[in-house]
Amino acid sequence: MVASEKTNAGTLKEGSRYAIDEICIPLKVYYGHVVNLIGKEIDYLFVPRYISTTFGTYMCPKFLGLPDLIRGTINNLPRIIEMEIDLRKKPIFYSMLETGRKLNGSFSQIKSAFEESVKTYQRFRIIMEAGFTFQEAFDSLAKNPAEVLERRPTGNPVKVAVVGHGYNVHDPFVNMGLIKKLEDMKVDAVVLENLPVQIFRQKTKISETLKNYWGNEEEILSGVDYLFKNNLVDGVIFLCSFCCGPDSLIDEIITRDAKTRDIPYICVVMDEHSGQVGVITRVEAFVDMILRRKRSRGIKEAG
Amino acid sequence: MSEGKRLVAFPHMGNNWPAFKSLFENAGAEAYVPGKNNARGLECGLKFSPEWICLPFKITIANFIEALDKGVKTIVMASDCGPCRFGFYHAVQEKILKDLGYDVEIKCLLQADLLTFEWADLLQSIRGTRLPLSRFKLLWIARIFFMKLQLIQLAEKLEGKTRPYEVRRGETTKALERCLKMIDEAGTHQQLRGLKHLIKEEFAKVEKAGREKIILKVVLTGEIFVALDCFANQDVKKKLGELGCEVCMGISLYDWVKHKAHVNFHRKYLEYLSKSHRDIGGLQLDIGGEAFWVLGQYIDFSRGGIDGFVHVYPFTCMPEITAKSIITKWYNDGIFDVPPLFLGFDEHAGEAGLMTRLEAYTDLLRTKKKKLINGN
Numbered sequence: 001m002v003a004s005e006k007t008n009a010g011t012l013k014e015g016s017r018y019a020i021d022e023i024c025i026p027l028k029v030y031y032g033h034v035v036n037l038i039g040k041e042i043d044y045l046f047v048p049r050y051i052s053t054t055f056g057t058y059m060c061p062k063f064l065g066l067p068d069l070i071r072g073t074i075n076n077l078p079r080i081i082e083m084e085i086d087l088r089k090k091p092i093f094y095s096m097l098e099t100g101r102k103l104n105g106s107f108s109q110i111k112s113a114f115e116e117s118v119k120t121y122q123r124f125r126i127i128m129e130a131g132f133t134f135q136e137a138f139d140s141l142a143k144n145p146a147e148v149l150e151r152r153p154t155g156n157p158v159k160v161a162v163v164g165h166g167y168n169v170h171d172p173f174v175n176m177g178l179i180k181k182l183e184d185m186k187v188d189a190v191v192l193e194n195l196p197v198q199i200f201r202q203k204t205k206i207s208e209t210l211k212n213y214w215g216n217e218e219e220i221l222s223g224v225d226y227l228f229k230n231n232l233v234d235g236v237i238f239l240c241s242f243c244c245g246p247d248s249l250i251d252e253i254i255t256r257d258a259k260t261r262d263i264p265y266i267c268v269v270m271d272e273h274s275g276q277v278g279v280i281t282r283v284e285a286f287v288d289m290i291l292r293r294k295r296s297r298g299i300k301e302a303g
Numbered sequence: 304m305s306e307g308k309r310l311v312a313f314p315h316m317g318n319n320w321p322a323f324k325s326l327f328e329n330a331g332a333e334a335y336v337p338g339k340n341n342a343r344g345l346e347c348g349l350k351f352s353p354e355w356i357c358l359p360f361k362i363t364i365a366n367f368i369e370a371l372d373k374g375v376k377t378i379v380m381a382s383d384c385g386p387c388r389f390g391f392y393h394a395v396q397e398k399i400l401k402d403l404g405y406d407v408e409i410k411c412l413l414q415a416d417l418l419t420f421e422w423a424d425l426l427q428s429i430r431g432t433r434l435p436l437s438r439f440k441l442l443w444i445a446r447i448f449f450m451k452l453q454l455i456q457l458a459e460k461l462e463g464k465t466r467p468y469e470v471r472r473g474e475t476t477k478a479l480e481r482c483l484k485m486i487d488e489a490g491t492h493q494q495l496r497g498l499k500h501l502i503k504e505e506f507a508k509v510e511k512a513g514r515e516k517i518i519l520k521v522v523l524t525g526e527i528f529v530a531l532d533c534f535a536n537q538d539v540k541k542k543l544g545e546l547g548c549e550v551c552m553g554i555s556l557y558d559w560v561k562h563k564a565h566v567n568f569h570r571k572y573l574e575y576l577s578k579s580h581r582d583i584g585g586l587q588l589d590i591g592g593e594a595f596w597v598l599g600q601y602i603d604f605s606r607g608g609i610d611g612f613v614h615v616y617p618f619t620c621m622p623e624i625t626a627k628s629i630i631t632k633w634y635n636d637g638i639f640d641v642p643p644l645f646l647g648f649d650e651h652a653g654e655a656g657l658m659t660r661l662e663a664y665t666d667l668l669r670t671k672k673k674k675l676i677n678g679n
Contacts, residue, residue, distance in 0.1 A: 020628050022619065022647065051588070058386035061590040061621040072584020072629035075636075209411050210394035213385035243355070245621040249391045252353040256398060 002040050004033040007173040011036060012272055018074055024243040025271050026167045027062055027069075029174060034070060038078065045070075045078045050215075051086035056203075057215040060246055128193040133179060134170045137193075158290050159188040161227050163220050164239030165247075166192075168270065175239055176276045178268075178283065185287055190233060192223040199226045206253065217250045224254055228261050235264035235290045237283065242271035264290055308333045309431050312370035313379045314363040315340055317531030318459060318479070319556045321487035322451040327379070329444040330426040331433060335375050337366040340534035342652075344369060349650055351399050357388060357617035358535055358649050359528040364396050371405045377429060382411040387591030387622055417564040450495045451486055452557035454502060458482040459552055461506040466544030467518050468511040476541065478505050516547055517676070519668050522604055524553025525615035526592055526623050529648055531556065536615050536648055537657055543613070546665045551609070553600050554593065573599025583638060584629045592622030601630055605639035610668045612641045618649040642667065 005011070007029055015032030037045060047070050050063040062069070067082045083099045085092065093114055100110035120141065127137040160182065168174055169191055182189045204212050204221040212218050220238075227233050238254060240247035251267050258265035266286045268279060311327045312335040313320075320336050327334040338344075340362050348365030367378055380393040397409040410428065413421045426444065427435050436444070458479055466475045482502045489495050521543055529535045531554070543550050561567040576599040577585040585602070589595045601612060614630070616623035633639050644664045646657070 020624070020631060022624050023628065049587075061386050061592070061594070062625060064386060064588060064590040065586050065594070065622075065625045068581075068584050068586045069625055069628060070584075071582070073632045206391065207394035207397055209409075210382070210391065213390060243619045245357075245388050245619060248353050248355045248619075249388060249395055252356075252395055253398070256402065 002037065002042055004036040007032070007171050009173075012173075016272060022243060024062070025174060025241045026165070028272060029167075029171070030066075031070075031074070034074060038074070038076060042078050044081050046081045046083070048083045048085060051084065052088045053085065053215040054218065055087055056211075056213070057088075057218055058213050059215050060244075125193065125197060128191075129196060131194055133189070134191065134193070154188055156186045156188045157294070158186070158235075158287060159190060159233050160287070160290070161190045161224070161233040161236045162239060163192055163224055163236060165216055165220075165241075165244075168239045168241060174241075174270060175268075176270075176279055178237075178239070178279070181280060181283065182287075185284065187287055190227075192219055195223050195226060199223070214246045217246045220250060221253070224257070228257060228263060233263075234294065235266070235286065237286070238265070238267045240267060240269055242269050264293070307431065307433070309377055309429055310335055310375050311377045311379055311429050312337060312367065312375040314366045315532075316528055316556070317533065318455055318483055319452065319531065321483055322448050322455060322556070324487065325451055325490070326426075326444060326448045327429065329447060330436065331430040332377075335370050335373065337369050340365070340532060345534075345650055351403065353395075355619055357620050359526075359617060360388075360392055360396070361650060362528075362532070362535060363392065364399065367396065367400060367407070367409075368403075368405075371400065371407055376406060376408060378407060378409045379412055379425065379429070380409050381414050383413075384415040385591065387620075389591075414560075414563050417560070447490075447492070447495070449557070449560070450492065451489075452555075452560060454486050454495065454498055455483070456552075456555040456557040457499065458486070458502050458506075459555060461502065463523075463540060463544065463550035463552055465506050465509050465511070466541065467547045467549055468509075468514075470510045470512050472545065474509045475506070475544070478509050481505055517669055517672055519548045519610045519665060519672065520551060520608070521548040521611040521613055521668075522551050522553045522600065522609055523613045523615065524593070524597055524600055525613075525646075526617055526620055527554055527556070527559055529615050529617050530554050535617075536646070537652055537654065539613065539615060539646065539657070539661070542658065542661055543665070546661060547669075548611070548665060553597075570596055570599075573603060575599075576602045583633065586625070586629075590622045590625060592616075592620060592626075594622035594626035597623070597626045598629060601633070601639065601641070601643070605641045609641060610672055611664065612643045613646065613664075614643055615646045615648065618647040620647075642671075 011032030012029055014035045015028040015030065018031045018035065019028045034045065047067045049067050050059045052058050058064070067080055071077065071080060081099060081102055083095055085095050096114045097110055100113070105113070124137055124141055127140055128134070162169055162179065162182070172180065179189050200219055200222050202222060204218060204225060206212055212221060224236060227236065236254070236258065238251060240251060255265060264286065266282065268282065309332045311332045313323050313327070315337045324334045324336055344365035345362060347368055348361040352361045352364055363380070370378065380396065382393050383390040393409050393411045397407065400407045410425055412425050423441050426441065430436065462475055462479045469475050482505055485498055485501060489498055523540055523543070524530060533540065540550050558567060558570070562570045573596045577595055578587055579585065580602060581587065586595050586598055597614060604612060614623070614627065616627070627645050630643050634643055
């Protein structure tokens with residue numbers, strides 16, 4: 001198995017060459033990774049087709065057509081292994097079985113591989129829930145599983161939630177190292193994976209007549225809802241990519257929610273042109289505002 | 304407004320208002336038809352919409368605000384089950400309108416599958432407290448709706464065919480308006496049946512020039528709202544017609560409603576075409592919008608009979624962008640040789656820019672066709 005390199009400026013540049021201009025940045029990055037892999041002389045390319053990740057939801061249309069999009073726009077592709085993940089219709093193991101069969105795996109091999117991966121994922125979630133950052137959790141997966149990890153309390157005055165799609169929040173190149181920068185600013189960053197798993201099981205309702213149907217947005221909405229209701233954070237930063245369809249609506253919904261609950265909220269839009277300084281300035285101002293707000297409230301309560 | 308009747312408004316989408324008007328009036332409500340979409344309305348819609356939502360959202364919310372200011376309390380908005388943004392429209396619009404202080408009830412017309420008869424519940428509910436409609440009456444209403452849509456489709460088709468030949472500019476548009484008025488006024492099956500003939504006559508009456516210049520044949524397709532609403536697409540159809548193109552509509556509301564009632568076999572064929580081109584990137588499933596069928600149409604029309612392919616969509620529309628990426632590549636690689644033109648629309652309308660692009664595009668097509676005719 002060969003994995004593509006970590007996202008860097010080259011990835012994005014290569015990706016932008018192949019993608020049309022209107023497509024969102026995560027897809028441009030994805031194109032870049034594909035091009036990067038083609039350069040490594042591979043025989044097969046793994047491109048998943050995410051249709052739905054929980055029952056009754058869809059992913060964004062670009063996910064639905066991802067293998068077709070790759071096939072339709074990049075030349076000299078190796079053969080594509082397509083994995084259809086559609087929990088509306090079939091359980092996840094069935095998709096695994098289909099993919100495993102393409103690689104000539106036997107039933108028992110596929111089953112043990114599946115169990116292994118589920119176990120790893122669960123461990124990852126447990127570590128994340130303990131409050132570690134994505135990178136720390138990722139590193140500790142490679143270490144001895146028996147090792148007990150403990151999160152030391154940081155004692156930072158401000159706690160901010162960074163929500164958004166996983167590929168934006170956890171890719172330090174795309175979000176320009178936002179999590180790291182928040183740490184430097186003495187701010188605790190909470191990501192969606194740090195929240196307990198069971199809160200994501202409940203379906204969110206947009207209105208009386210509409211149930212949310214986007215899988216990714218479901219996570220964001222229920223996470224934000226949980227944070228708001230329990231007053232766990234001092235502010236919310238929403239990372240979204242320019243041109244992202246679902247985010248344009250979710251942003252509106254969260255904004256209105258945050259307004260009624262009186263919680264500071266900022267939406268940071270990213271594309272391939274975003275200058276680091278602009279983002280840093282905005283986030284710094286946001287954190288400053290939260291600090292000042294806290295201080296003035298403290299004075300009020302004391303007085 | 305007569306006593307006891309509820310006033311219902313709906314979004315104005317292209318020329319399809321007579322059909323919706325009859326649908327709600329036959330169900331026993333008073334229908335409020337919003338005025339034609341215009342720049343002032345859009346300005347108002349922009350103020351209250353999210354920043355980068357697609358254009359139809361902004362236009363429809365402008366319709367609603369106009370209707371609410373006139374005292375309408377109930378609004379009917381279509382809705383879908385995903386995966387594109389459209390299904391969220393009514394919920395977010397309701398939130399926005401309520402925050403603005405309007406006392407509004409948005410009823411959603413779920414169009415995910417018309418054979419589940421959820422539309423019947425909607426029609427019953429807009430009747431208010433009066434006796435429910437019988438099943439026979441419901442089917443009668445649906446049939447009138449279908450017939451009207453079919454006639455509108457016919458009128459739009461003839462409009463595209465007639466315009467490049469007209470001697471006096473604007474006559475075709477007038478003929479279309481007369482047809483829409485006739486469709487609006489007709490109320491029974493008998494009257495509607497007779498209309499087909501009258502519509503054809505109406506367009507035949509338009510004075511036509513001979514076929515001296517080369518007339519191009521262009522398909523106009525894409526996202527349904529933008530393709531059908533002449534304000535949203537800045538009158539692309541008319542502009543193409545006046546540049547000497549017969550415009551064949553690749554999409555109509557009738558086509559869409561038929562698809563949702565599972566009786567559109569032409570769309571099934573287009574689906575097959577897209578699916579069978581799997582190796583070069585034909586979509587394998589409906590990803591929302593019209594992307595699946597646009598690809599099918601492009602393949603279908605590449606087999607001949609057409610000079611150009613105009614694909615319109617709202618800026619940032621997710622499914623259509625996917626289709627656009629794939630078609631661009633197909634054309635650049637020479638797999639298919641119908642030149643596509645992609646037009647993304649949002650609220651920033653530049654008339655001259657669009658005109659220049661259309662002129663350049665038709666010039667290119669004409670040169671290509673001339674070469675073909677002269678046998679070079």
